[in-house]
Amino acid sequence: MFDGGLLSWSTALAICTSAVLVVLLGDQVVAFGGIAAVAGFSAGFLGSVFSSPVSSVRTFVMVLMCILVCTLFPLQWIAFLCGFFLISWAAYEGCKNGGFATVPALNGLLLYLLIPPDERIAILVLVFFAAAIVGSLLCVWLNLAGSATRPPMSFKEAFSIWLFLIVGMSLTSFLAHVIGNQKSYWLSLLFVFRVLAPLQKVPVAALRFGVGVALGSLAALCLEFSGLSHQALLILGFASAVIGVHKIGGNTLWTAMYFTIATLLVTAPTMEFAVFRIEAAAMIVFVVGALSFLISWCWERIESRSEN
Numbered sequence: 001m002f003d004g005g006l007l008s009w010s011t012a013l014a015i016c017t018s019a020v021l022v023v024l025l026g027d028q029v030v031a032f033g034g035i036a037a038v039a040g041f042s043a044g045f046l047g048s049v050f051s052s053p054v055s056s057v058r059t060f061v062m063v064l065m066c067i068l069v070c071t072l073f074p075l076q077w078i079a080f081l082c083g084f085f086l087i088s089w090a091a092y093e094g095c096k097n098g099g100f101a102t103v104p105a106l107n108g109l110l111l112y113l114l115i116p117p118d119e120r121i122a123i124l125v126l127v128f129f130a131a132a133i134v135g136s137l138l139c140v141w142l143n144l145a146g147s148a149t150r151p152p153m154s155f156k157e158a159f160s161i162w163l164f165l166i167v168g169m170s171l172t173s174f175l176a177h178v179i180g181n182q183k184s185y186w187l188s189l190l191f192v193f194r195v196l197a198p199l200q201k202v203p204v205a206a207l208r209f210g211v212g213v214a215l216g217s218l219a220a221l222c223l224e225f226s227g228l229s230h231q232a233l234l235i236l237g238f239a240s241a242v243i244g245v246h247k248i249g250g251n252t253l254w255t256a257m258y259f260t261i262a263t264l265l266v267t268a269p270t271m272e273f274a275v276f277r278i279e280a281a282a283m284i285v286f287v288v289g290a291l292s293f294l295i296s297w298c299w300e301r302i303e304s305r306s307e308n
Contacts, residue, residue, distance in 0.1 A: 011142050012245035015045070016238060018138050026127045032115045033127045040128035043108030044135030048145045051099030056145075060132060062089060063105035067112055068125050074117030080173075082109060087165040095158035098150040106165075107192050108132070114185060160295050165192070168291055175283065186280045194288050205252050206288040212253040213281035216260025217274040223265060237265030 007015075019041055026037025043063055048056045066082035086109060090102035112128060139145050153161070172187040179187075190213075194206050223236060244258030264274055 007246050007248055009242070009246055011144075012242045014142060015138065015245050016241045018134065020238065022131050022134055026131060029127055030121070030123050032119050032124060035115050036112060036124040036127040037131040039108040039111035040131030041135040042111065043105045043128075044132030045139050046104035046107075046135075047101035047132075048136045048139035050104065050148045051093070051101035052097065052146050052149060053140075055093060055097055055099040056101045056136065059089070059093065059099075059101040059105050060136070062086065062102075063108055064125070064129060064132070066109055067128050070109070070113060071120040071122065071125050074120050079109075079113055083169060084166070087162060087169065090165065091158045091162035094150075094153045094161055095155060096152060098152045100148070100150070103192060107189065110185070110188055110192065156299065160299070163295055164291055168194075168287060171287055172284070186277060187283060190280055190284045191287065194284065203289040203292045206285045208251065208253040209256045210281040210285040212256025213260045214278045215253075216257040217264060217278045219257070220261045220264035221271065221274050223261070233265045237262045240265065 019038070022041045023034045023037045026033035026035075030036075044060065047059055051059065063086065066086060070079050070082060083106065086102050086106045090100065090106065093099045093102055108128070112124075115124065136145075168191050169188060172191045176185060176187045190209075194209070223233060228236070240258045241262035244255050244262060247255045247258065260277065264277070267273075
């Protein structure tokens with residue numbers, strides 16, 4: 001089970017191995033195919049974990065249409081419109097059946113948008129589609145489909161999620177634009193999955209996540225400057241990813257730490273990148289905490305006025 005327990009080592013190894021193979025194949029097919037592949041695989045696999053099969057298919061069709069639209073019309077306002085649509089659907093889906101397939105789908109869209117607008121071609125949509133199918137089938141094969149679904153949310157909870165995502169994604173996008181760092185997209189990617197924790201637990205989970213990212217960044221830097229060969233670092237990165245997947249369902253701190261080590265080692269980190277990742281995590285912790293507090297405070301004010 002993804003929710004409430006650790007995954008087996010064999011399951012974690014199967015997930016990571018499949019992800020690596022899909023990304024490598026995507027890279028061989030077309031330029032930026034690796035990005036499209038990881039976007040599709042994560043959307044397909046995690047979407048299946050967090051929702052029922054029917055809901056997952058419905059959400060998958062929606063995100064695929066968004067990917068296609070962003071490929072045919074690579075304009076920023078189109079991307080924002082697609083993001084708004086997926087966020088709104090996430091709230092509706094959570095209220096209707098408790099599914100959260102749209103959150104990984106939104107993350108998949110964000111990853112796909114890392115591809116430069118001029119480089120988005122039809123074959124990348126096919127790569128995304130194929131990778132998502134592989135991810136979904138792997139999820140079913142590992143008996144993880146629907147393992148993290150929740151009871152339907154109330155209107156208040158669903159609206160809070162919608163507001164949290166709308167304001168949070170707007171803020172992180174604005175911060176990324178202001179910072180102008182080529183890695184500033186991490187802000188939105190790090191933020192979007194914070195919503196998977198129940199809203200009242202989001203600040204604590206985000207704090208553990210931030211500490212995990214900081215520890216992982218420091219560990220990756222130590223390994224990077226240890227003199228190990230590039231191949232050895234890649235192996236350590238893969239091993240860290242397996243450990244991170246194994247620990248999903250446990251303490252957020254350790255999961256974030258191992259995933260950060262894996263990400264930095266595989267992408268050949270620089271001191272600047274590692275430090276920025278720590279800074280990005282700190283910003284996300286602040287944004288998440290502030291938003292959670294403000295949303296809770298607003299509901300308390302509304303409820304107290306309605307009682308009076």
